[in-house]
Amino acid sequence: MSSKPMDQVTWQEIEVGAVLTEPGSARAYNTGDWRSQHPVWTKSRCIRCGVCWTVCPEAGISEEPGGYFDMNTYCKGCGICAKECVTGCISMVPEEE
Amino acid sequence: MAHRVGMEVSIAISHAVQMCRAEAIAAYPITPQTHIVEHLSSMVANGELDAEFVNVESEHSAISTCIGMSATGARTYTATSSQGLALMNEILYIVSALRLPIVMTVANRALSGPLSIWNDHSDIMGARDIGWIQIFVENGQESFDHSVMAFKIAENHKVLLPTIINLDGFILSHVVEAMEFPDQELVDKFLPSYHPRFYLDPDKPVTMGAFAMPEVYTEVKMGHQMALTGAYDYILKVWKEWGDLTGRHYQPVEKYKTEGAKTLLLTMGCLSEVAEVAVDEMREEGLEVGLLKLRMWRPFPFADLRNAVAGAKLLIVCDRALSLGGAAPPVLAEVRSAFYAMRGRPQTASFVVGLGGRDVAPGAFKDIVAQAQEEAQHKPTAEYHIFGVRG
Amino acid sequence: MDKFGYAQSQKFDTYASRLMPREEYFTSGHRSCQGCGEALAVRWVCKAIGKDAIIAHATGCMEIVSSGWPQTAWMHPWLHVAFENTSAVASGIESALKVLHRKGKLKGPMPKVVAMGGDGGTTDIGLQSLSGALERGHNFTYFCWDNEAYMNTGIQRSSSTPYGAMTTTSPPGKLSIGQHTQKKNMTAIAVAHGIPYVATASPSYLFDLYYKVRKAIETPGPAYVHVLSVCPTGWRSATDLSVRLGRLAVETGVFPLFEVVNGKYRLTVEVPKMRPVQDYLKPQGRFRHLREKERDFIQKHTLAQYELLLEKCGAPYPEFPVMTEPEEEKE
Numbered sequence: 001m002s003s004k005p006m007d008q009v010t011w012q013e014i015e016v017g018a019v020l021t022e023p024g025s026a027r028a029y030n031t032g033d034w035r036s037q038h039p040v041w042t043k044s045r046c047i048r049c050g051v052c053w054t055v056c057p058e059a060g061i062s063e064e065p066g067g068y069f070d071m072n073t074y075c076k077g078c079g080i081c082a083k084e085c086v087t088g089c090i091s092m093v094p095e096e097e
Numbered sequence: 098m099a100h101r102v103g104m105e106v107s108i109a110i111s112h113a114v115q116m117c118r119a120e121a122i123a124a125y126p127i128t129p130q131t132h133i134v135e136h137l138s139s140m141v142a143n144g145e146l147d148a149e150f151v152n153v154e155s156e157h158s159a160i161s162t163c164i165g166m167s168a169t170g171a172r173t174y175t176a177t178s179s180q181g182l183a184l185m186n187e188i189l190y191i192v193s194a195l196r197l198p199i200v201m202t203v204a205n206r207a208l209s210g211p212l213s214i215w216n217d218h219s220d221i222m223g224a225r226d227i228g229w230i231q232i233f234v235e236n237g238q239e240s241f242d243h244s245v246m247a248f249k250i251a252e253n254h255k256v257l258l259p260t261i262i263n264l265d266g267f268i269l270s271h272v273v274e275a276m277e278f279p280d281q282e283l284v285d286k287f288l289p290s291y292h293p294r295f296y297l298d299p300d301k302p303v304t305m306g307a308f309a310m311p312e313v314y315t316e317v318k319m320g321h322q323m324a325l326t327g328a329y330d331y332i333l334k335v336w337k338e339w340g341d342l343t344g345r346h347y348q349p350v351e352k353y354k355t356e357g358a359k360t361l362l363l364t365m366g367c368l369s370e371v372a373e374v375a376v377d378e379m380r381e382e383g384l385e386v387g388l389l390k391l392r393m394w395r396p397f398p399f400a401d402l403r404n405a406v407a408g409a410k411l412l413i414v415c416d417r418a419l420s421l422g423g424a425a426p427p428v429l430a431e432v433r434s435a436f437y438a439m440r441g442r443p444q445t446a447s448f449v450v451g452l453g454g455r456d457v458a459p460g461a462f463k464d465i466v467a468q469a470q471e472e473a474q475h476k477p478t479a480e481y482h483i484f485g486v487r488g
Numbered sequence: 489m490d491k492f493g494y495a496q497s498q499k500f501d502t503y504a505s506r507l508m509p510r511e512e513y514f515t516s517g518h519r520s521c522q523g524c525g526e527a528l529a530v531r532w533v534c535k536a537i538g539k540d541a542i543i544a545h546a547t548g549c550m551e552i553v554s555s556g557w558p559q560t561a562w563m564h565p566w567l568h569v570a571f572e573n574t575s576a577v578a579s580g581i582e583s584a585l586k587v588l589h590r591k592g593k594l595k596g597p598m599p600k601v602v603a604m605g606g607d608g609g610t611t612d613i614g615l616q617s618l619s620g621a622l623e624r625g626h627n628f629t630y631f632c633w634d635n636e637a638y639m640n641t642g643i644q645r646s647s648s649t650p651y652g653a654m655t656t657t658s659p660p661g662k663l664s665i666g667q668h669t670q671k672k673n674m675t676a677i678a679v680a681h682g683i684p685y686v687a688t689a690s691p692s693y694l695f696d697l698y699y700k701v702r703k704a705i706e707t708p709g710p711a712y713v714h715v716l717s718v719c720p721t722g723w724r725s726a727t728d729l730s731v732r733l734g735r736l737a738v739e740t741g742v743f744p745l746f747e748v749v750n751g752k753y754r755l756t757v758e759v760p761k762m763r764p765v766q767d768y769l770k771p772q773g774r775f776r777h778l779r780e781k782e783r784d785f786i787q788k789h790t791l792a793q794y795e796l797l798l799e800k801c802g803a804p805y806p807e808f809p810v811m812t813e814p815e816e817e818k819e
Contacts, residue, residue, distance in 0.1 A: 079728030165580020
């Protein structure tokens with residue numbers, strides 16, 4: 001698939017039937033740009049259970065070395081992780097400009 | 098060795114599909130397509146055709162199921178008529194946009210209302226712009242031959258377009274004709290097994306049917322248009338290959354006794370055979386009348402048509418469908434616009450005939466020619482005539 | 489998954505989350521709204537399905553947010569055709585796999601066939617093709633993402649919209665309380681086809697969902713899974729409440745979690761003490777206009793439906809909320 005901006009792609013460069021051949025290519029789109037707040041983990045209270053990872057609609061939380069979890073670039077800032085955290089160790093803080 | 102058979106044309110088509118080793122069929126019963134799918138169904142039931150036959154609950158689901166089949170990599174066939182084609186309409190555009198080489202027989206029939214199970218071309222004319230290859234046939238042999246060739250054309254990787262074979266409902270689909278069947282060996286050699294360009298495979302996942310933003314929709318459609326117009330050369334190549342193998346050659350626009358003809362009739366489907374009889378009689382009477390038979394409807398054979406009318410003064414287009422409230426019946430509208438920029442173009446006259454199963458005898462064409470020639474001398478009284486309408 | 493038991497409390501069995509598969513099949517970068525319960529459901533259903541599956545998807549939210557050319561959020565082979573025909577498309581995929589397998593043209597294991605659609609694409613426009621596919625007995629699993637309205641087109645009512653809900657085409661007004669019809673019982677319709685597996689599920693009960701998805705796709709023949717998908721945009725609820733609302737739907741009896749195996753109902757998440765429906769309605773703006781009278785009606789109707797379900801399941805009656813006194817707000 002061409003890496004050109006969409007408005008520069010010619011008809012010849014589009015695959016037969018506009019088929020997309022690279023699975024998961026949406027990862028190139030950074031949904032993190034949308035957020036106005038993001039989760040912050042207080043490690044001292046984190047039991048590393050991974051519930052936050054399971055409840056994220058974006059797969060926007062990843063496991064870090066040491067078994068702790070943190071948001072990744074796709075976090076849209078919905079706050080579900082903070083609400084569902086078993087120990088209440090996640091707080092949502094406003095995005096800085 | 099090829100062998101002669103006498104059978105109903107619908108059954109001959111099901112034999113063609115069988116000889117093409119179709120792997121997946123989904124269909125819904127609608128008159129007058131039923132005999133085709135009934136026979137395919139029994140071939141599957143008897144183990145004479147190794148295919149999956151899915152009895153769906155509507156034509157909309159028939160064509161949708163065919164999409165699933167074809168996208169998974171199976172050689173896919175279906176057949177329909179009239180209301181069935183109309184119900185499919187939404188999905189027909191998507192089949193061609195996904196570039197899935199499904200082959201479909203349309204047993205042409207009038208559209209409701211009022212309900213009519215009898216023949217005309219209003220069903221397919223409502224699906225002109227679906228982006229499929231569309232061929233018209235006029236007899237049993239052509240029905241068989243074009244059904245076989247359709248798979249080869251559709252599945253070529255430079256084409257990858259679904260294909261419709263149009264045959265007139267009842268007056269062709271239900272008649273018994275003598276035909277020549279090729280050997281299975283010949284068909285197998287002519288038509289290798291289907292190798293999809295893309296298919297749904299967990300080991301090589303693709304996304305089919307992504308939506309397009311305004312920035313790219315036009316380019317996607319352009320690719321589709323180029324594929325369809327570009328299919329012309331390959332269609333002719335396949336027709337020639339088949340012709341060399343069987344001795345039966347086909348052209349996008351067939352000419353019948355056009356030498357020196359000042360007046361030409363233009364017909365589609367099995368009306369052409371009736372028109373031939375009329376032309377024979379008129380020629381015997383000394384009239385300079387010939388016949389053009391439009392076989393390839395999509396892609397539209399512009400150049401062939403322009404060449405075919407060269408020298409003629411009057412072209413009489415016989416439509417079997419109306420464009421209610423429109424500028425012209427569908428075939429005339431296209432033919433006339435094909436000529437618009439042509440130097441020395443013929444005058445056109447338009448007659449709508451044979452709606453909803455109304456019989457068209459050879460005498461009708463003679464009347465049409467007489468009326469058209471008469472009117473060509475003066476100002477025509479109507480944009481088009483509905484031939485034989487009472488009142 | 490039985491060893492985890494079903495989620496008996498509001499919390500998951502604490503560390504079980506870590507045991508869940510890490511591989512993502514519905515990837516980041518999809519463009520669902522913040523806090524989309526449906527995207528969460530898709531994420532986990534796709535994990536549970538595993539790699540060897542082919543997905544047919546109906547037009548709708550999940551199709552639109554995931555497949556804008558030239559990017560796709562799907563790791564599975566995936567096909568979108570139109571709104572109302574997904575089950576027919578899946579029927580075709582399943583049939584083609586059968587014949588290709590028979591002819592030795594299929595490499596690798598036989599993929600599972602999965603169809604997915606929203607509540608509009610399932611309970612309204614796609615009902616006929618779904619019914620046809622269930623009746624024919626194709627070996628596939630259908631997932632309905634039920635966010636209870638046409639969210640993709642701007643929150644119009646569907647036959648799955650619950651009584652009283654405000655949508656843009658069931659607005660409350662002088663002569664209207666909002667949606668005036670009851671939610672279509674889609675699982676009962678699926679059960680009526682005599683198929684081997686039907687279930688309700690919710691991403692708020694992840695292990696229950698995961699278990700049911702595995703069971704559904706391993707069941708030979710058609711399976712139907714109806715997944716409640718909280719939609720903050722359409723339900724006018726806070727984005728961080730999506731998982732909690734799914735749980736409240738179960739705890740109030742609005743959306744009970746059960747499965748129907750060969751026609752036999754079984755409650756998979758028992759609620760020992762039911763909460764008043766008001767706990768579920770309150771955080772949602774779409775019910776804000778409802779008066780005491782309608783809320784009462786919803787409460788009564790919910791419990792009546794729940795009792796019918798308990799009878800089918802042969803499950804014990806829980807402690808029902810007291811209905812005569814006004815409810816105290818808990819949260």
